[in-house]
Amino acid sequence: MKRGRRKLAVLLTVLAVVLLALVPSVAHASPEVNTQVAFVIDGSGSIDASEWALMINATASIIEDPTCISRNGTVELTVIQFAESTATLEVPPTVVDSQATAETIADGVRAISKRGGLTPTGAGIRMAKEQIIGSPNFDPSGRQIINLITNGHPEPEETEPAIAIAERNAAVTAGIDEIYSEAVGVAQVWLEWLRDNIVYPEPGVIAPPYPDPPGSQGFVRKVTSFAEFEEALHEKCTVVFVELVLTPRSDTNPVGQEHTVVATHTQGGLPVVGEEITFTIVDGPHAGMSGTGITDSNGQARWSYPGTTTGTDKIVATTPGGLTSNVVEKTWEESVKVPGVTTWGIVATAMVLGLLMPLAIRRRLLNSHVH
Structure with a gap:
C-alpha cells in the first residue's frame, strides 16, 4: 500500500511539472532607455565664478525637476565639461530611474570645478558622442541628444572652429539625432555660426521661436x-523633452493572433492627454496598414492589428504635429501545431511515460498469471 501511494505521489508530481511546462510563460515589460542626453558645459576662463555658479545651479535644477526629465528609467544623462584643451567626463552616463538618482546627478553637477583656459568645443562634442554611442543603452531607434552650453566661440579661433565642425559632423554620422545650444551673451556672428555649423537637424534656427514639430x-x-x-x-525643456515612444520594441507571435502597440506621448515628463496618434506599418508583410488611437490620462494610445502573413513588420507612430516615434518590429511566424508545448513539456511527458510503462507491463504480467 505504501509503495503504491509513493508511486502515486511521484506520478502526481510529474504531472504537475508537465502542466507547468505547457503553460505559456508571461514576460513582464521593464522600462527601456529611449532618450540619451549629454550636457556639454563650457568651463573656459571667460566665465567668472558667479556666472559659473548660475550656470551649474540652473543645469542641476532642471535635472531635479520631474516635469523636465522623466524618472521612469527612459532617460540617460551624461555631463561633460570642456575647457583648457580637453573635455572631462563629470557625470558618466546614468539612467534617471528615481528622484533620488536625479538628485544624485544634480549634486554631481553642482560639485563640478571650473577648469578655465580656452574653449575646445570640438573636444566636448567628441566626448559626448563617444559616451552616448558607447553606452550599453545606445539604441539607434531612440533619441540621442547633445546639449551644448557656452558663452562664447571655440578657441583658439584659428583652429578650433574647424575642429568643432568636424566633430559635429562625426557625431551626426555616428548616430546623434539632435544637437542644441544655449548661447549666453554670445555675439551675433557666433550665434549664426552655431546655427549654421553646430546645431542639428539642419537648417538650424536661433530661438525663440522654436521649431515645430520638436526635433525637426x-x-x-x-x-x-x-x-x-x-x-x-x-523653457527649453518643454520643447526638447517632448517624447513619443512606441513599445514593445520587438515581439514575435504566430500568424493568426493580434499584436498591440502602445504609443506614450509626454511633454516635459508629463502625459499629453486626448491627442490622436496615428500608427502606420511602414515596411513588412502588412505594410500600408494603419490605425489611430487617443491618448489617455497616462498619455498612452493603443492600436491592434491581426497578423495574416509571415515576416517582420516595422511600425511607427506620429502625432498631428508631425512628431514621429521610434520604429518597432513585429515578427510573424507560422502557427505552431501544438501551441505552448516546450522542451520541458516534452521531457516531462517522457518522464511520465517512463513511469507508466513499467506499471502497465507489471499489471499485464499479473493479469496473465491470474488467468
Missing part, C-alpha cells in the same frame, strides 16, 4: 545673460 530642426537658444539662463533652460 536644431536650434540655438539665445540667452542675454546668465541671470536669465535658468528660465531659458526650463
